[in-house]
Amino acid sequence: MFGRFAVIWRFSLMTSIVPARDRSPLMSDASHAIRPSQGGIRFQHAVGQSLDGAQRRFLALLESMGLDHAVQLTQEVDEGGPSVRFALLDTYASQWAPDCDTTQLCEKLGLDSENNAEDLEREIVLAMLLGPIPFSFPSYDELASAIRIRRNVAQGGGKTVLAFDTEEAERPTDCWTYSEARGFTLLPGWPLIESLKKTTQPGASGKLYSFSCYRATEYVVLLGIARELAECNPSVFAQLQTQWETRALMAEEFQSTFLREHGTLAHPLPFHYYVPGDRLWFRNPDERSANIEGYEGSWVFYIGGGFFTNFWKPDQHYTLTSKCVELFHWRNAVVQTAAGKLQIDENIVEERVRQSLRNPAEVAAILKTMMRLREPTGIYREGGCIDATREYVRCVCPGTSELVFPGNVLPLPA
Structure with a gap:
């Protein structure tokens, strides 16, 4: 048999x-990894x-x-x-x-x-x-759906190109509308899958829309789930469509509805262990630059082949090395505006990264600093940028789906 x-x-x-x-x-190295x-x-x-x-x-x-x-x-x-x-x-x-x-x-x-x-x-x-x-x-069908969702997320993440912005957000106005209470919701008659593709994949729209990296990952996950639900669980797909016509799920509410974590800080995953379709966070371990909005860390997907998403530059996906080097140089690109506000000069980051990647000894020194387990929130001592966990999608099939949508009910205040 x-x-x-x-x-x-x-x-x-x-x-x-x-x-x-x-x-x-905090575990200071990988010695306690599972x-x-x-x-x-x-x-x-x-x-x-x-x-x-x-x-x-x-x-x-x-x-x-x-x-x-x-x-x-x-x-x-x-x-x-x-x-x-x-x-x-x-x-x-x-x-x-x-x-x-x-x-x-x-x-x-x-x-x-x-x-x-x-x-x-x-x-x-x-x-x-x-x-x-x-x-x-709980079933082979759930495994098969999980594989397809990971494929969808990896492929969609690799095609996603956006404009980075932590203060402004925009969506195609022909299919989305915005209110402070409901977020960006679909206009009547607009299908969720096509609207998400138009928003995140410039090949479909010809325009780059402004996102933070965190919100961008939510749209990529949502598109990956929607594509699978449309095939394997049409009734839940209809609920998903209705949810985004009613109120967008964001941040912790999105995470708790759709995702589960793999690993913990007490038992971290190995530093080089990734599955295509994983959502993960690289933390900025430098306190000064991490206090600049949008530079606390970087949310990405592992898309396979040793590459991670780069939503801001088409066809320039990150490797683990290049991502660590970029995050390291945020600390070297802090500038002050005329109004006295601190911000990151991306031109300085790009030039410092270019210089570092030409110098193997410098890269090795940077990786020694960055390839450490991140510290808990609010602590900046000797930790690196590597998270203990990865995130992946919950069960979605008929009879075993874990997706429960809150409809128009607003989340409780923090």
Whole structure:
């Protein structure tokens, strides 16, 4: 039944990991990062089908991707009942992603995830199989939707080009309207998917619209979810359309409705571990420049192939190195306006980054400072820019969807 898969039976008592962004003390390096012994992709509490059914369908997917020879299958029983977990065999994990460094996967395996959707999905599955914390799904359908949403987010993030602005915001006036109480909402008759594409992808509109990086990531996530819901769960897609005709969900309300966190400050993910479609935050560890609005840090997506989104410059995606170098030089580009206000001069940042990237010794010194776990909010001592967590989308399928929309109910004041 299992073909070339290694099969292990395990009976264990497993503790669930509760995301908590700032509840734990700083870990100064990666020595306390979660180890991959219990990670990978897990089916648990299968809904609408047997656990065996989810297992068989995933085995067929792995075979179609040419990954069946490289995967270990573990059947487990814990306090929640039986589950089955898939992970890469150690031999392949150490070759393809040593120390859980998934940024090397495309180069090592010859994948073109930027131009080939099948390669992108293959990279997504491989990175999830390498995960040090299991990605748990109640059904195979939820896993398949999660893969497609990650593909949508990675592809949409790579195409997104906007105008950076922390004070002004604009949207296409033919499909959006704005009020302080409701945010940007859709005008009657405008479909959500096309409106989001027109707003975020200049190839569709020919114009760049002003965004902060945080709000930009919400639009990319929303578009990725909407595209999947339109296919797999039309009734929830209709609710999503109605929600954005009524009131936009933003910031913490958006995050709690659509996303979950992977990892914690107490148990951070490895510094080079990313799955295409992850939303993540690079923190600015320099207190002075971090107090300038818009430069507290940088919200991005990992889009695969070792690259992160750059919403402001088309076809100039960041690598982990170039992103760290850019954030480092924010501290060297603080200027004061005639009115006495501090701001960042982006021309200085660009020139300093250019100079640094020509000097390997300087890059190494910068990375030594930046490639550390970030400190909790409000603390600036010896931490770096790397977050402990990544964010990904909740379950969306009929019968297992976790999406609950508040409609026109306003969020409680902070």
